[in-house]
Amino acid sequence: MLKDILDNNQNYQPGLSIDCVIFGFHNNQLKVLLIQVENSQKWSLPGGFVPLDQDIDTAAITVLNSRTGVEGVFLRQFAVFGKVMRNHNHFGEEVLKRMEISDEGSKWLTQRFVTIGYYALVDFSKIVPNPTNKHETVEWIDHKEVPELILDHKEILDKALDTLRTELNLMPVGYNLLPEKFTVPELQKLYETILDKKLDRRNFFRKITNIGILTKLDEKKNNVAHKAPNLYSFDKEKYDEVLKNGLNQGW
Amino acid sequence: MLKDILDNNQNYQPGLSIDCVIFGFHNNQLKVLLIQVENSQKWSLPGGFVPLDQDIDTAAITVLNSRTGVEGVFLRQFAVFGKVMRNHNHFGEEVLKRMEISDEGSKWLTQRFVTIGYYALVDFSKIVPNPTNKHETVEWIDHKEVPELILDHKEILDKALDTLRTELNLMPVGYNLLPEKFTVPELQKLYETILDKKLDRRNFFRKITNIGILTKLDEKKNNVAHKAPNLYSFDKEKYDEVLKNGLNQGW
DNA sequence: GTACATTGCGTCATTATAACACATTTGAAT
DNA sequence: ATTCAAATGTGTTATAATGACGCAATGTAC
Known part of the structure; x- marks a missing residue:
């Protein structure tokens, strides 16, 4: 080679x-x-x-x-x-x-x-x-x-x-890193892993869903030893839009 | 050559x-x-x-x-x-x-x-x-x-x-771009020029001064056909600190 | 002095953020 | 079957940041 x-x-x-x-x-x-x-x-x-x-x-x-x-x-x-x-x-x-x-x-x-x-x-x-x-x-x-x-x-x-x-901090991440269907806590773990710090579960949920890039599915994850979290997928169209315009405008 | x-x-x-x-x-x-x-x-x-x-x-x-x-x-x-x-x-x-x-x-x-x-x-x-x-x-x-x-x-x-x-959007800009003493409107013009858009004068003033990287000097710009704007300089120490930590934490 | 352009500071409604409380849902333990 | 543990979904509240303005103050030009 x-x-x-x-x-x-x-x-x-x-x-x-x-x-x-x-x-x-x-x-x-x-x-x-x-x-x-x-x-x-x-x-x-x-x-x-x-x-x-x-x-x-x-x-x-x-x-x-x-x-x-x-x-x-x-x-x-x-x-x-x-x-x-x-x-x-x-x-x-x-x-x-x-x-x-x-x-x-x-x-x-x-x-x-x-x-x-x-x-x-x-x-x-x-x-x-x-x-x-x-x-x-x-x-x-x-x-x-x-x-x-x-x-x-x-x-x-x-x-x-x-x-x-x-x-x-500038754009959403996750589209290619997670499987098509995923839960918000999973997405949060991804963010926490990348940033190497804990985030408040409830605030994360609110913020990430407010961005508008997530589509709530009519399906829950199963085989979990606790309340089954809902599954989500990325709304590719909105995701790309946010990618283009950026998250925090700043000025 | x-x-x-x-x-x-x-x-x-x-x-x-x-x-x-x-x-x-x-x-x-x-x-x-x-x-x-x-x-x-x-x-x-x-x-x-x-x-x-x-x-x-x-x-x-x-x-x-x-x-x-x-x-x-x-x-x-x-x-x-x-x-x-x-x-x-x-x-x-x-x-x-x-x-x-x-x-x-x-x-x-x-x-x-x-x-x-x-x-x-x-x-x-x-x-x-x-x-x-x-x-x-x-x-x-x-x-x-x-x-x-x-x-x-x-x-x-x-x-x-x-x-x-x-x-x-991530860090302050201006330290090397402006002379040592400058006015806030001048700094705003710099931002507007880079971003290619108008910013609200009053909101810009509030936001930029709140960051804490500016030192208000006891001096005003003169030879201007209107109210003389105050001169400022960058507080290098705070400026560098913000440079390191970033402006918008995002998460 | 008066006009004018621009500055500095303030207001107010709206939105975003951080720090929580609480009820709900699930599998597992008893 | 009942209870428990663990994690989820939603809500609340205080505080801070933001966007859109109003208005008085200031310095030069006339």
């Missing part, structure tokens, strides 16, 4: 990569899609290189798909990471030799890579982590239990989460 | 550039710092290439300084632009020949460049546009009267303005 790219490095944007932070929500936990390479301790964000014949936003989709099999998610650019030493010594000489990378390929690979961070919110249940490379494992990992990551991927992940927190 | 870089292109990150959108405020107008190259119709944002030995955030400062002489501004990354054809045919063969660019330099220059957009808000009065290249003109231009720009620079400028509008 990597070797294929290196052997054809003239088809890729030099010194530029893309890393994706894919958020999902399951069991009231915010999950992140991570990759572990066989025989490696560390994990990494799904990332890759930028084909010369693709716009960077397109390349992000390509990269994510080629590493995880994930399709049809809306990726959003959130930051660029380009410290001089960010990938210094990431590929040691021995590794390059063992992988039988040509000198030219090695030189290409070891230059400073500037990486563009993209993030997406996805419906956990619809995503089947499916590594395209049999030497890799793709897994959903609770964002509170993220293992050691390669390079500056921890920083990238943190920045993505930070961006998400800010966005929460 | 460009030739120097091309002759030493091995010292620069290939296919990566930085473009800066520098906003100033003067005569109640939002101004943008633009560059015009001699014998060229079009204008451009101050931009340039990324030295291999500089972090991208540092490179942004270098780039801005090397094109305009501007120093000591806080540049903020806001987006990346990387359409496949964004700089296609920007440098025609004849131009490259006329500039006596080597074949290798030409190849380097005509590859697809991904550009990182940075923006800054600066105190108009403190900035002296000062082209380092005598064949270039650096000028403040009213954002409502921006001439035709090269490449996708109009798109970059628009995106910067859009980012600025969003930020206005």
Whole structure:
């Protein structure tokens, strides 16, 4: 995989990569899609290189798909990471030799890579982590239990989460993170998880329903050891409208 | 200048550039710092290439300084632009020949460049546009009267303005955009210009003073053909505090 | 002095927010 | 079957923020 790219490095944007932070929500936990390479301790964000014949936003989709099999998610650019030493010594000489990378390929690979961070919110249940490379494992990992990551991927992940927190104050979140039918308490848990703080149940209910993006369904969640909460779905039309206009006008 | 870089292109990150959108405020107008190259119709944002030995955030400062002489501004990354054809045919063969660019330099220059957009808000009065290249003109231009720009620079400028509008709802703006002493109506004009809409004078006054970032001075503006408005300055400490915590908590 | 434009401060109705109380509903325990 | 525990849906109340105004005060121009 990597070797294929290196052997054809003239088809890729030099010194530029893309890393994706894919958020999902399951069991009231915010999950992140991570990759572990066989025989490696560390994990990494799904990332890759930028084909010369693709716009960077397109390349992000390509990269994510080629590493995880994930399709049809809306990726959003959130930051660029380009410290001089960010990938210094990431590929040691021995590794390059063992992988039988040509000198030219090695030189290409070891230059400073500037990486563009993209993030997406996805419906956990619809995503089947499916590594395209049999030497890799793709897994959903609770964002509170993220293992050691390669390079500056921890920083990238943190920045993505930070961006998400800010966005929460400007626009509704949840459309792609929750299943089609969900309860208000579930949505609240999502907000609480992202913001990392407790919200008052009753005030949250009032505020979120007042926005007008929720449709109350004629159905209740069952199999719960307490009063069954009502199910809701997003009113896509109103949701998009609010997305466009923003939540808090401010001025 | 460009030739120097091309002759030493091995010292620069290939296919990566930085473009800066520098906003100033003067005569109640939002101004943008633009560059015009001699014998060229079009204008451009101050931009340039990324030295291999500089972090991208540092490179942004270098780039801005090397094109305009501007120093000591806080540049903020806001987006990346990387359409496949964004700089296609920007440098025609004849131009490259006329500039006596080597074949290798030409190849380097005509590859697809991904550009990182940075923006800054600066105190108009403190900035002296000062082209380092005598064949270039650096000028403040009213954002409502921006001439035709090269490449996708109009798109970059628009995106910067859009980012600025969003930020206005999250944090106070003005510290670097206004002179040390200013009046509330002046600050309001700034907000109105950025948001491109009228605000109620009295409500704006109440809201902005309630934030607690303004210090009322014992001084009034003079030479105005009406009641003299009071002068204010920013309380840097409180300003920074609000910057950190954000304006609208939202949740 | 008078006219004029604009500022500073105040009012008032409406809406949003935070902090609660309380009754309801469900599965589980006895 | 009755009771319990846990969580939900709705309501209340005090306080704060917002939007739409009224009006007196101030400094220059005439």
